[in-house]
Amino acid sequence: MPVKPPGPRQPPLNALRAFEAAARLGGFAAAAEELNVTPGAVSAHVKALEADLGAPLFTRGARGLSLTRLGARALPGFTEAFDRLALASQSLRAEAAPNVVHVAALPSVAQLWLSPRLPRLRAEAPEIEISITAMEAPPNLKRAPYDLCLFFGPDPEGRLVQDEILPVCAPALAAQLSNPEDLNRVPCLTDSVWAEDWQLWARVAAPGMRLVPRGPVFSLYALAVEETVNGAGALIGHRALIAGHLASGALVAPFGASVRLPGGLRMFSPRPLRPGTPAARVARWLRASL
Incomplete structure (x- = not known):
């Protein structure tokens, strides 16, 4: 009987969106405004993503958030990916209506x-x-x-x-x-x-x-x-x-x-x-x- 092992689990898309927006905009509040959710929801998504990865993406301090090395290296790729996704979504919307x-x-x-x-x-x-x-x-x-x-x-x-x-x-x-x-x-x-x-x-x-x-x-x-x-x-x-x-x-x-x-x-x-x-x-x- 063939064995089909499960592939690696992908992080939730909403968690990736929350990380990218918070990293690009410099905070959970600004990310929440762009994503039309609460800052608490953004924070929860990022914490869940960090827990899933087993590594921090942000350093949290009295002056706010700063990206860790891992977060800083990851940000450009996700920003480009979500920009492309937005463009594709806009093209789809324009063709549909x-x-x-x-x-x-x-x-x-x-x-x-x-x-x-x-x-x-x-x-x-x-x-x-x-x-x-x-x-x-x-x-x-x-x-x-x-x-x-x-x-x-x-x-x-x-x-x-x-x-x-x-x-x-x-x-x-x-x-x-x-x-x-x-x-x-x-x-x-x-x-x-x-x-x-x-x-x-x-x-x-x-x-x-x-x-x-x-x-x-x-x-x-x-x-x-x-x-x-x-x-x-x-x-x-x-x-x-x-x-x-x-x-x-x-x-x-x-x-x-x-x-x-x-x-x-x-x-x-x-x-x-x-x-x-x-x-x-x-x-x-x-x-x-x-």
Whole structure:
């Protein structure tokens, strides 16, 4: 009777993923955010992998993690392997659903810039389906399962519009504002992501003025915009995101003085867009919509 001995047991794929992400990003918390799990789960996977190997991959200390020699030697191979796996997965997804375009965007961009454009895009290209994921930071481009990304950033490559900020408010509140000093007398709404906007604007547009903005803080810029439309106070508007509100008159710029920031709204892709593909068509359409 033939004997078929069992082959060597392979480490679990999830454990290898946890090790590679933690090693590449420098910690369990960062790896957990990328993998959409808890830091405890990443730690448990790595410990199980180390136990399975019978050797440590990390040195754990008061200042955090550092790779052992074994871990450092292993990392490049696993990073290359998972990059290739991600690319293959993206190609498989694109072939399985060729008319679906996956977009990753900053929440405010998704709600205030992209969403108003979608009805016209659907009318002009009804065969293309747009899937949108809102996230606070750009994804890892080598691993991202997205076709297009829309985020603010300093890199001029892929820039759609320059970032420009200015105070805005509802028309009724604007009647109470004669000069920038009056901002100290009304609620000044603040977005937690762009918490420095008021000071950035004041330093350039109103030098010498002591501005102490007081008012509610919002974790969602789109909500801050809606509350500004409702008359809750003044807000530093990013022109690309509030252009529609300014055009309709729902918001006005009481002082007119705007400040251009170094960065801007960018559109980029994790990989080159082949001409004629749905993703390339959507990218071209969005640029033409400006």
